[in-house]
Structure formats: structure tokens, C-alpha cells
Amino acid sequence: xxxxxxxxxxxxxxxxxxxxxxxxxPLAEEIDEEERFPMETVEKMxxxxxxxxxxxxxxxxxxxxxxxxxxxVEELAKVxxxxxxxxxxxxxxxxxxxxxxxxxxxxxxxxxDLLSGKKIGAFGLTEPNAGxxxxxxxxxxxxxxxHYVLNGSKCFITNGTVAETFVVxxxxxxxxxxxxxxxxxxxxxxxxxxxxxxxxxxxIRGSSTCDLIFEDCxxxxxxxxxxxGKGFKIAMMTLDGGxxxxxxxxxGLGEGAINEAIKYTQERVQFKRRxxxxxxxxxxxxxxxxxxxxxxxxxxxxxxxKQNHExxxxxxxxxxxxxxxxxxxxxxxAVQLFGGYGYTREYPVExxxxxxxxxxxxxxxxxxxxxxxxxxxxxK
Amino acid sequence: MKIIVCVKQxxxxxxxxxxxxxxTLNRAxxxxxxxxxxxxxxxxxxxxxEQTGAEVIVVSMGPxxxxxxxxxxxxxxxxxxxxxxxxxxxxxDTYATSQILAAAIDKIGVEKDDIVxxxxxxxxxxxxxxxxxxAEKLGLxxxxxxxxxxxxxxxxxxxxxxxxxxxxxxVKTPCLITCIKELNTPRxxxxxxxxxxxxxxxxxxxxxxxxxxxxxxxxxxxxxxSPTNILTSFTPPQKxxxxxxxxxxxxxxxxxxxxLAAKHMI
Numbered sequence: 001x002x003x004x005x006x007x008x009x010x011x012x013x014x015x016x017x018x019x020x021x022x023x024x025x026p027l028a029e030e031i032d033e034e035e036r037f038p039m040e041t042v043e044k045m046x047x048x049x050x051x052x053x054x055x056x057x058x059x060x061x062x063x064x065x066x067x068x069x070x071x072x073v074e075e076l077a078k079v080x081x082x083x084x085x086x087x088x089x090x091x092x093x094x095x096x097x098x099x100x101x102x103x104x105x106x107x108x109x110x111x112x113d114l115l116s117g118k119k120i121g122a123f124g125l126t127e128p129n130a131g132x133x134x135x136x137x138x139x140x141x142x143x144x145x146x147h148y149v150l151n152g153s154k155c156f157i158t159n160g161t162v163a164e165t166f167v168v169x170x171x172x173x174x175x176x177x178x179x180x181x182x183x184x185x186x187x188x189x190x191x192x193x194x195x196x197x198x199x200x201x202x203x204i205r206g207s208s209t210c211d212l213i214f215e216d217c218x219x220x221x222x223x224x225x226x227x228x229g230k231g232f233k234i235a236m237m238t239l240d241g242g243x244x245x246x247x248x249x250x251x252g253l254g255e256g257a258i259n260e261a262i263k264y265t266q267e268r269v270q271f272k273r274r275x276x277x278x279x280x281x282x283x284x285x286x287x288x289x290x291x292x293x294x295x296x297x298x299x300x301x302x303x304x305x306k307q308n309h310e311x312x313x314x315x316x317x318x319x320x321x322x323x324x325x326x327x328x329x330x331x332x333x334a335v336q337l338f339g340g341y342g343y344t345r346e347y348p349v350e351x352x353x354x355x356x357x358x359x360x361x362x363x364x365x366x367x368x369x370x371x372x373x374x375x376x377x378x379x380k
Numbered sequence: 381m382k383i384i385v386c387v388k389q390x391x392x393x394x395x396x397x398x399x400x401x402x403x404t405l406n407r408a409x410x411x412x413x414x415x416x417x418x419x420x421x422x423x424x425x426x427x428x429x430e431q432t433g434a435e436v437i438v439v440s441m442g443p444x445x446x447x448x449x450x451x452x453x454x455x456x457x458x459x460x461x462x463x464x465x466x467x468x469x470x471x472x473d474t475y476a477t478s479q480i481l482a483a484a485i486d487k488i489g490v491e492k493d494d495i496v497x498x499x500x501x502x503x504x505x506x507x508x509x510x511x512x513x514x515a516e517k518l519g520l521x522x523x524x525x526x527x528x529x530x531x532x533x534x535x536x537x538x539x540x541x542x543x544x545x546x547x548x549x550x551v552k553t554p555c556l557i558t559c560i561k562e563l564n565t566p567r568x569x570x571x572x573x574x575x576x577x578x579x580x581x582x583x584x585x586x587x588x589x590x591x592x593x594x595x596x597x598x599x600x601x602x603x604x605x606s607p608t609n610i611l612t613s614f615t616p617p618q619k620x621x622x623x624x625x626x627x628x629x630x631x632x633x634x635x636x637x638x639x640l641a642a643k644h645m646i
Contacts, residue, residue: 008574008577008578012571012574014452015569015574016566018568049571049573057572062572062575063572063575064571068571072571086595186544329646
């Protein structure tokens with residue numbers, strides 16, 4: 001695989017890096033501490049096209065590519081895991097399924113506002129009793145004349161409190177199991193749609209995570225996304241793409257922790273030597289960097305395959321599995337290199353460690369990634 | 381209406397500055413960036429473009445790799461770029477550079493509604509001479525040190541920031557304005573802008589393009605035609621920490637006088 005970046009990709013990374021350092025990093029500690037959604041950052045990212053990176057200009061996208069999107073999430077995560085997941089969930093989980101499965105009318109109606117960042121998007125699949133087993137959907141959708149009536153609830157919805165457009169899954173025919181699930185585009189303003197409680201989380205604390213409640217929620221018939229009964233397939237395809245975003249988030253978190261650790265160990269003196277002069281530090285950082293570099297190759301390979309319309313499902317699963325577990329390991333080791341200071345909120349590495357943990361859980365746990373990979377290997 | 385902005389690729393002097401044995405800057409060993417004041421001029425031009433629909437053109441003189449910088453400037457929203465580049469132009473000082481740039485700008489054409497903008501000065505030479513010299517060559521009125529620019533019809537009102545205060549000047553187009561960092565905050569490149577910038581018009585003006593222009597005289601361009609000679613260049617030694625005396629009473633004044641007297645300064 002050719003990892004030679006194009007001139008545009010080099011340039012766009014430079015821009016993300018400047019933006020992340022100047023606009024995102026200074027807020028990272030505050031939004032974590034206050035559990036505050038950084039709307040001001042979203043507005044700035046929207047102006048720069050970062051809310052619709054790899055979508056065509058005709059729908060209001062920036063006309064970039066999937067790798068330049070992954071690099072955006074990576075560069076943001078280096079300094080702020082929260083800001084990275086806002087972009088990832090919006091792009092991969094809401095814009096992508098509408099772009100890939102929507103009718104021309106749906107694309108024209110919803111994408112311009114989403115891709116320009118005027119509206120934030122979210123994805124409603126997980127339910128209290130349908131997590132890893134997403135087929136256990138209990139939310140129902142019943143067709144009544146020119147509209148569906150949705151009843152049920154969703155939980156752990158990223159961007160939930162701030163989003164205005166949601167891709168939501170519900171059972172249209174319980175008898176058919178997976179094949180009875182359908183996808184819908186739901187607007188916040190639809191009657192019977194309510195946003196529930198905000199979850200207090202361990203990490204990515206500036207990100208909004210909440211329940212969605214549907215009480216006889218009226219969804220126009222034309223808001224069915226794809227065909228009736230194809231929802232499970234749409235959800236799985238969407239999550240394949242989402243995994244590239246979360247893998248990139250994990251990648252950035254690990255890389256960001258290494259950057260902090262290199263800086264700190266070159267300054268901190270113990271036993272009259274800088275920590276960086278101890279072989280333990282050198283070996284730790286060498287291992288940490290090697291892991292994240294390997295993760296980067298996996299993430300970029302998956303992104304390039306998606307861009308080239310190749311089958312990337314296993315690549316995305318491997319990228320997410322390895323990047324997430326590496327990020328957890330690397331951020332934990334970074335805290336260890338900082339010693340007691342690493343455990344305090346004075347330094348960013350404890351936040352990065354908290355943020356990294358979720359990448360092993362959401363959009364498919366590491367165990368789910370192993371299921372996906374082994375099924376591609378034909379191991380049954 | 382056109383706005384022509386002069387930009388320069390410079391070594392990033394915010395880090396370590398490397399100097400060649402002959403006293404010139406060792407540009408190869410330093411990262412190349414767009415001169416910061418020039419980005420303020422670009423931003424001012426883009427703001428005027430948003431208000432008036434003007435076309436924004438950037439012009440730079442430098443070696444071929446300066447294309448990368450010009451593409452980045454186009455990724456911020458500039459419409460087209462011209463790189464003035466030829467061996468004959470190499471080594472030009474400010475006097476020679478301003479002749480060549482003036483010829484290039486004249487070739488693009490400065491019409492009644494047009495504005496030429498420059499950064500106040502480049503961080504490699506810090507002369508602040510090229511902008512004003514271009515204005516003189518082109519016979520344009522010039523306003524330097526712009527900290528605020530507003531346009532109404534053909535009248536531009538510029539608030540100049542000087543060391544000891546402000547000066548507000550009204551000038552009619554066409555004119556040349558040099559910009560300072562207090563004028564604005566340059567925007568970032570946008571993702572869409574980046575993916576468009578390689579398909580925007582980009583031209584190279586070489587020696588042949590400009591040689592017949594009346595400003596171009598072989599004896600007054602390039603290193604040999606430049607009247608400036610660098611005798612030596614050096615990093616001035618850092619000043620020691622100052623001493624602060626607090627209080628406006630007689631005792632403090634006496635102490636100050638005592639210190640100065642001890643150094644034979646009074």
C-alpha cells in the first residue's frame with residue numbers, strides 16, 4: 001500500500017494541526033472539567049469545511065477524501081479526544097449513511113446543512129438492551145398512512161443533546177429479526193421526539209451523550225432511509241466507516257500522549273538526570289511510538305480502501321481494534337512516565353488515558369472487532 | 381475590481397536563525413513560511429473580496445518552490461497566483477525587487493478601482509522598503525502601517541498605527557497599502573480551499589515575460605544590479621536583565637542617580 005500523501009493531504013494536515021494547536025488545545029482541559037460541549041469550536045470547524053470533509057461539493061461538502069477526514073480526527077484527538085469524536089460521530093454516523101443510502105431528495109434536503117456544519121448529526125442504534133447485540137432492537141416503527149410512528153428509546157447517543165438530525169433504527173417487522181429493522185432520518189423537531197438525560201462519563205466529557213425517547217414520534221414516510229428491512233445492513237455498513245473515525249481518534253490520543261511524554265521527560269530531572277536519559281524512558285517511548293506508528297498504517301490503509309471503494313470492513317475492524325488497545329496502553333504508560341504529576345489534572349495525560357478507554361468500547365467493542373475480523377477469516 | 385497582494389516566502393525566524401559565512405541567511409536550514417505581515421494583507425484583501433466581490437491575486441518573487449506557499453494562500457480563498465521567478469532576478473535587494481514586482485503588477489494591470497497590498501515588512505530582512513518602493517515605481521498613492529481599512533466607493537479610509545499614536549488617512553483607488561499584524565487575524569486554509577487550490581490559475585512570470593517592460597533594466601536587477609551590499613551580519617548580544625527601582629520618592633531618585641554616577645553615566 002502506498003502511504004505517500006498527496007500535496008493536498010499534506011496541506012490539509014498542516015491546517016488541522018495549526019487549528020488543533022491554536023483553537024482546540026487551549027479549551028481541552030476546560031471542556032473536560034466542566035463537561036461542556038464546545039459549540040464555539042464546532043462553529044469554527046464548520047467554517048473550514050471540517051464537518052463535511054470527504055463529501056462532494058454539490059451537497060455542500062469540502063470535496064476532500066476519506067484519509068483527509070481520518071487525519072482530521074487524528075490531529076484533533078492529539079490535543080482533545082472530545083472534539084475529535086464530535087467530528088467523527090457527525091461525519092461517519094450521520095452524514096455518511098444519508099450520503100450512501102439516501103435518495104436524491106433526502107441528500108438535497110439534509111446534507112447541505114449537515115456538511116456545512118449548520119446542523120450537527122447523530123446516530124441512534126444502541127438501546128438499553130441492544131448494545132453489542134444490535135439486532136435486539138425494541139424501538140418500533142409502524143406505518144400509518146403517510147408516516148411512521150416510532151416508539152421506544154435509545155441510549156449513549158453521541159452528539160445527542162446538540163444534534164438536529166438523527167439516523168435512527170427501529171423494528172418495522174419484529175418477526176423478521178435483523179431483516180425487520182429499518183433506518184429513518186429523524187429531525188429533532190418531529191412531534192414525539194425527546195432528548196433524555198445526559199450521561200456523566202469517565203472520559204470525552206465535553207462530548208454530549210444522552211438518551212433519545214420516541215413517544216408516538218411522527219416520521220414522514222419519505223424519511224425512511226434505504227428500503228424497509230434494510231436497516232441492520234445500513235447500521236453495520238455505517239459502523240464499518242465509523243470505525244475508521246474512532247480508530248483515528250484512538251491514534252491521535254496515543255500520539256498526543258507520546259508528544260506530552262517526550263516533552264515532559266526531557267524537562268523532569270530525578271537523580272540529577274533528565275528522565276529522558278534513563279534507558280527505561282527511552283525504551284518505553286520507542287515501544288509506544290512503534291505501536292502508534294503501526295496503528296497509523298492500519299488506520300490509513302482502511303481509509304484509503306474506503307476511498308477506493310474496496311471492501312474495507314476487516315481493515316476498519318483491525319484498525320479500530322489495534323489503535324484503541326494501543327491508545328489505552330500508550331496513554332497508561334504516558335501517565336506512568338509522568339509519575340505522580342501524571343495522575344493530577346494539571347497535566348493532560350490522565351485525560352488522554354480516560355478518553356482512550358472509550359475507543360475500546362464504542363462503535364463496536366474490541367470483542368466485536370475480533371468477531372468481525374475472525375468472520376472475515378472464515379473462522380467459525 | 382482587483383486586489384493584488386504581494387507575498388514573500390521567508391525563513392521562519394521564530395526558531396533558531398542560521399547565517400551563512402558571507403552574512404546572508406541560510407534559508408535551506410530553516411523552515412519556509414509565508415511572511416506573517418503578508419498574511420495580514422491577504423486577509424484584508426479577502427475581507428474586501430467578501431464585501432465587494434473583488435478578484436484577489438497574489439504575486440510573489442522567489443524560486444520555484446515558492447509555489448507551495450502560493451497554493452496555500454489560494455487555499456485561504458485567493459483567486460489566482462503569479463510567481464515571478466528567473467535566475468536573472470536572483471539576489472535582488474529591495475530596490476531591484478521592487479522594480480521587478482512593479483513590472484509584474486503593471487503587467488497584471490492596475491486599474492481605477494484596484495488596490496495593491498503588501499505586508500509592512502518581511503521577517504528576514506525587516507526593511508519595510510519594498511511596498512513603498514513599488515508604489516513609487518507605479519506612481520500610486522501609498523498608505524503604510526494600516527491597522528484598519530474601510531472602503532466606501534472609491535475611497536479607502538486607513539487608520540495608520542504609528543509608534544506614538546494613530547493617523548487616519550483617506551485615499552482614492554488605485555492605491556497601495558502596507559498592512560501590519562494589528563489589522564486582522566488571518567484565516568486558516570479551508571478543507572475545500574485546499575482541495576481547490578491546485579486547480580486555480582497559477583502563472584510564472586519569468587525573465588522573458590517581463591524583460592521588455594520599461595522598469596526592467598538588466599543593470600538594475602539581480603545581485604549585480606542591487607546597490608545594497610552586506611558588509612557583515614551578526615546576532616546582537618543579548619542585553620542583561622534590567623534593574624527595576626520602584627517608587628517616585630526622593631530616596632529612589634537618589635538611588636537611581638547614585639547607580640548612574642557609579643557607571644559614569646552622569
